[in-house]
Amino acid sequence: MSGKAPARSWSAWPLLAGLLLASGLALAMGVAVGSTGFALDWSAADPMQAQILWQIRLPRSAGAWLAGALLGLAGAITQGLFRNPLADPYLLGSAAGARLGVALSLAVLGGTPMGMQWLERLGLTGAAFLGTLAGVSLALTMAKGVEHSLRLLLAGVVVGVVLGAITDLITLAQPDTLRTMQAFVLGTTSFLGWPSIVLMGGVLLLSLAVALGASEALDALTLGEATAQSLGVRLGAVRLLLICAFALATGTAVAQTGMIAFVGLVAPHLVRNLCRGSHRQLLLLSACAGGLLLLAADILSRWLMAPQELPVGVITAILGGGYLLRLMHKRRYGGRA
Template sequence: MSERQAVSTYEQRRKLRGMTVMLILALLIVAVFIISMNTGYIRLSPLDLIRTLFGQGSDQENLILFEFRLPRIVISVLIGAGLAVSGAVMQGIFRNPLADPGILGINSGAGLMVMLLVSFYPTTQAMPVFLLPLLAFVGAGLTAALIYSLSYTRNKGIRPIRLMLTGIAVAAGIQAAMIVLTLRLKPEQYQFVATWLAGSIWGTNWKFVLSLLPWIVVLVPYIIYRARVMNVLQMGEQMATSLGENVRKEQFRLLAAAVALAAASVAVSGGIAFVGLVGPHLARRLVGPKHQMLLPVSALIGALLVIAADTIGRWILQPSGVPTGIVVAVIGAPYFLYLLARAKS
């Protein structure tokens, strides 16, 4: 067998492995989706669930399934995919395995804008739902620009450790500002902010699905389309430039898309961290570092992680439940410590 044939055979096997992994993940998401529809304070038997899905349910069953559970489940899938792809992009363009929208402070910047919006409205129901992702993007974009400018050095560009420390410091400063702002909030507004900070999926109706869906539908395919460019950027700035890529321009485009994904997701989900860290890492272990497979697998893993965490959170301590962000943190924090230990070694 010639070298070209060997490479072609390896690529075919890698592609087949990636497609198999995506199929398994998609089936797992469907299974958890079905389980999640039957998880809550009021249980629906499988027969009741099927009957309600086909329009034969009672008024109470229709209300529970179509107005309360299905929007929340769909939002969980969209949030997970958005945060995971955003994390994969940041890890790729910064060449930092610990990059994550939550750890780098991007989520905090988006949250600050959401909190400022909350402080100007007497109730959360009065807030302009479709304006939330846009305002969150402004806050996240300004935060990303600040972190990038503080981390960049003329001689060495973006250094991973400097980027990480800068992101943590900026996030701490923003969270301190958010705590100060809570002092002027009314009790119902403070309750909302506390719920948001814990990572509870608070946007649970179809309006929030419609406000988030365009960002996911447009930006995730765009980032996957730019997968080849991300492969080149991972080789380093000098190598990418020698191959004809405009590194600064491509980094800006991809970073803007990643920040927009994280901001739109955070606007309706609250401060859910670690999804953008865990998803890409698990995807990299399953299908390798090439972004043509890494990005879609990351999206599926992120969607599976958030929908499973939300289902577990609604099942524990009923009827109040546990915020999704806490369940994700229980999974993600030990993995983050594991990655730090590996980085030190």
């Protein structure tokens, strides 16, 4: 009924165990799915087949889970920090900064042999990461710090619009960059390898540790900023710490996979719909849910139209948008939230 807790609410730790089990099964399926369908022979008898399984499919699948976990964690942080269920990891200009970083690197460095050497060293992943940090830094500068959450949100919107317009001007002036930019905007897991896994795994552990350390402050923020301050929460320090954590997580995920839609927005909603708990539990569960969502979308993107691949960002947008529409419909007509 409307206003009551969901009848099928899970406890946090059984739900975490279920998400991890489902993630393990999805990882095995991801290793088995290729351009020709399912390949369940994981023996090393064929060196070529073994290389495909363990050097391409396994790091791609594990990397997809890690990227989704980073986005799910970042989404839970932003929604808790700004007390806004519509907040997502691409808040505060992070997505627009990443796009601008990629567009600038392609336009400035991609046209000459010397530029291509620098682009090869820096990589589009590095350009996207630097662009993400630049976008968030610009939003913080415009907001004159982290003291006012509404000012931060408005600054993020303004930075996103302005940087997006600059990116569009660059791509119009350099039409050769459109194809690469399209792949980045739609998201892809095709280029994930073992170095990406090491990087994303380390960032996930660091961001999760910071977020869990501030989880009690997020719980206090649910009661309002005045109440949180009366409970001894140093809002300025907590906001800055959490913004750094979600910017680092978002920048790393975007740098490795491009701009994948809806994972960071849907994962915390999915967890809250299944389980009522503290932010410590929500952060862990959102990371696992985000990883499972992106890995499942990656498997579908490879399997639905094999041997061709669909952009994984299109799959996440369809699945995530459909879930949110269903959730809104149930709440509108008094179903379980």
